[in-house]
Amino acid sequence: MNPTAWMAWPVVLPLAGAVLALLVGRKGVRVVAGLASVATFAASVMLTWEVATRGVLRQSIGGWGPPLGIEWRADGLAVLMLLTIGVVGPLISVHALDHLGDREDREFLPLWLFVWCALNALVLSADAFNLYVTLELMTLASVALIAVRRDRAGLDAGLRYLLFALPGSLLYLLGVALLYGVYSALDLGLLGQRITPGPVAWVAAALMTLGLCLKTPLFPLHVWLPPTYTGAPTPVTALLSALVSKGSYYVLLRLWLEVFTPILDWQVGQLLGVLGAAAVLWGSLLALSQSQLKRVVAYSSVAQIGYMFLFFPMATVGARTGAVYLVVSHAAAKASMFVAVGNIHQAVGITELGGVQGLAYRMPFTFLAMALGGISLIGMPPSGGFIAKWILLEESIWTGQWWWGLVLLLGGLLASAYVFRILRGSFLPLPPGVKVRSIPLGNELAPLALALIALVLGLVPWFPLELLAVGTAR
Amino acid sequence: MNPWVLYALSGVTVFSVGLVGLFSHEHPVKRILASNIMGSGVLLVLVSLARREPTGTPDPVPHALVLTGIVVSVSSTALGVALARRIARLDETAEEGRAGSDAEAGGGAG
Numbered sequence: 001m002n003p004t005a006w007m008a009w010p011v012v013l014p015l016a017g018a019v020l021a022l023l024v025g026r027k028g029v030r031v032v033a034g035l036a037s038v039a040t041f042a043a044s045v046m047l048t049w050e051v052a053t054r055g056v057l058r059q060s061i062g063g064w065g066p067p068l069g070i071e072w073r074a075d076g077l078a079v080l081m082l083l084t085i086g087v088v089g090p091l092i093s094v095h096a097l098d099h100l101g102d103r104e105d106r107e108f109l110p111l112w113l114f115v116w117c118a119l120n121a122l123v124l125s126a127d128a129f130n131l132y133v134t135l136e137l138m139t140l141a142s143v144a145l146i147a148v149r150r151d152r153a154g155l156d157a158g159l160r161y162l163l164f165a166l167p168g169s170l171l172y173l174l175g176v177a178l179l180y181g182v183y184s185a186l187d188l189g190l191l192g193q194r195i196t197p198g199p200v201a202w203v204a205a206a207l208m209t210l211g212l213c214l215k216t217p218l219f220p221l222h223v224w225l226p227p228t229y230t231g232a233p234t235p236v237t238a239l240l241s242a243l244v245s246k247g248s249y250y251v252l253l254r255l256w257l258e259v260f261t262p263i264l265d266w267q268v269g270q271l272l273g274v275l276g277a278a279a280v281l282w283g284s285l286l287a288l289s290q291s292q293l294k295r296v297v298a299y300s301s302v303a304q305i306g307y308m309f310l311f312f313p314m315a316t317v318g319a320r321t322g323a324v325y326l327v328v329s330h331a332a333a334k335a336s337m338f339v340a341v342g343n344i345h346q347a348v349g350i351t352e353l354g355g356v357q358g359l360a361y362r363m364p365f366t367f368l369a370m371a372l373g374g375i376s377l378i379g380m381p382p383s384g385g386f387i388a389k390w391i392l393l394e395e396s397i398w399t400g401q402w403w404w405g406l407v408l409l410l411g412g413l414l415a416s417a418y419v420f421r422i423l424r425g426s427f428l429p430l431p432p433g434v435k436v437r438s439i440p441l442g443n444e445l446a447p448l449a450l451a452l453i454a455l456v457l458g459l460v461p462w463f464p465l466e467l468l469a470v471g472t473a474r
Numbered sequence: 475m476n477p478w479v480l481y482a483l484s485g486v487t488v489f490s491v492g493l494v495g496l497f498s499h500e501h502p503v504k505r506i507l508a509s510n511i512m513g514s515g516v517l518l519v520l521v522s523l524a525r526r527e528p529t530g531t532p533d534p535v536p537h538a539l540v541l542t543g544i545v546v547s548v549s550s551t552a553l554g555v556a557l558a559r560r561i562a563r564l565d566e567t568a569e570e571g572r573a574g575s576d577a578e579a580g581g582g583a584g
Contacts, residue, residue: 129542132546133542133546136546136549140550152561156561162550162553163505163506166496166509166550166554167493170512170516173543174516174519177520177539180520180523180536186535
């Protein structure tokens with residue numbers, strides 16, 4: 001087969017699976033979704049193989065190349081994201097099957113496949129407007145996922161997410177319109193060649209960055225995140241934090257790497273870095289002060305997203321590698337923690353932090369996963385989070401900006417404080433009178449598998465790092 | 475000033491009005507409408523860009539973008555309205571339930 005032909009499959013297969021899963025009855029939905037997931041994952045692996053052996057692949061959709069048509073491009077960064085989505089997403093879905101009810105299960109699987117399709121299309125797009133469309137597809141499918149239980153909390157959370165995501169993508173679209181108006185191009189490569197520092201480029205960059213920061217979300221635009229993450233069903237929260245929030249961050253990274261490079265001044269980088277650092281410290285402090293388990297993990301996401309913005313002040317190839325490595329390891333680690341929280345909720349029905357007391361003895365796998373995921377969030381070796389922070393720390397010293405390194409270390413300390421707060425309680429003796437429901441083994445193993453991925457990322461970092469280098473221009 | 479610049483500026487104004495509306499209202503329907511107004515502003519900017527070719531031939535790309543934008547905007551509005559409606563219906567049934575139990579507690583005094 002023509003190597004570029006592999007590019008369509010990671011998008012077509014989940015889409016076909018989602019439509020089919022909607023059409024078949026209650027009995028068939030798991031089979032169809034399972035087959036679609038396996039096929040999509042296989043297609044992602046094949047595409048990764050092609051990229052790893054042949055280098056960057058390009059495909060012009062419908063045979064119309066840029067500047068008129070839309071181009072898709074698979075480089076190392078894109079396929080690494082494809083693999084992350086393909087591994088983390090299905091593991092969360094396995095957990096979701098038993099966590100949600102029967103009816104939700106029938107709706108969850110097709111919606112998740114839609115999100116998967118949108119995410120895969122997003123990471124392969126190399127066109128500013130196509131990125132807008134895929135962002136919107138991702139948002140709409142995610143809103144439906146948040147409201148999948150049709151209870152008041154979920155509906156409120158879904159509407160809130162939609163009403164914050166919409167201005168985000170419209171700000172982005174306004175930026176795209178300005179760029180097209182001046183440079184007559186939508187392709188990221190062409191835009192990158194034509195862009196010159198000036199008021200239009202600055203305004204467009206500001207609008208697009210603001211919109212994407214609202215969606216990601218970066219401090220201080222994170223106000224919608226805790227209530228949305230708390231209102232959504234736990235597996236959906238895991239998907240949102242691990243994958244959906246990374247979609248808009250990925251667009252931001254691509255824009256600044258390929259389009260706005262000439263205008264990434266020292267001051268702009270420092271501003272984004274300061275916001276990221278504020279997110280790390282403020283998010284960690286808020287996580288530390290929460291009394292609800294799910295909120296601790298949700299605020300931890302605010303902090304972890306902050307680290308990813310420390311890339312901008314350094315703006316080196318190494319810092320990019322560190323930021324992407326953090327995206328990947330955070331996807332695995334945070335998904336594992338949210339899924340573990342879901343297990344705890346299922347077992348004791350309590351969401352208070354005190355509710356975990358004594359549970360480490362009854363749910364060993366869940367708490368092992370929580371501890372391993374926590375290690376990655378803190379950045380202790382050996383874990384993916386450690387490698388990512390180590391690279392960022394090294395870069396902060398190389399570029400002579402030691403203060404970002406200080407933020408990294410301080411954030412790690414605060415993270416260990418809130419992770420240990422959860423774990424400490426779990427090792428206290430089980431209080432009398434607490435009834436612990438047994439949960440399916442699959443639900444106990446799903447978070448462990450996710451946490452082990454975060455661990456393996458720290459033990460064997462060579463493969464993802466080499467993959468990431470494919471197609472790195474600078 | 476070119477007329478298209480004027481059009482584009484009015485598009486930006488419409489966008490800003492929508493943005494302010496979105497964050498200054500509480501009611502979900504008003505907020506959905508505000509986001510719709512924002513969308514119209516962006517599309518207006520795009521439409522005005524399509525007319526700026528010096529030869530007078532309109533540029534087809536912004537037209538295609540506007541059409542796609544309208545589809546996206548219709549879908550997101552529909553989703554928002556569906557969510558708002560369901561929330562309102564849940565509230566209604568909750569209120570009816572409360573009114574019903576109040577009437578029972580009153581022992582049919584009315």
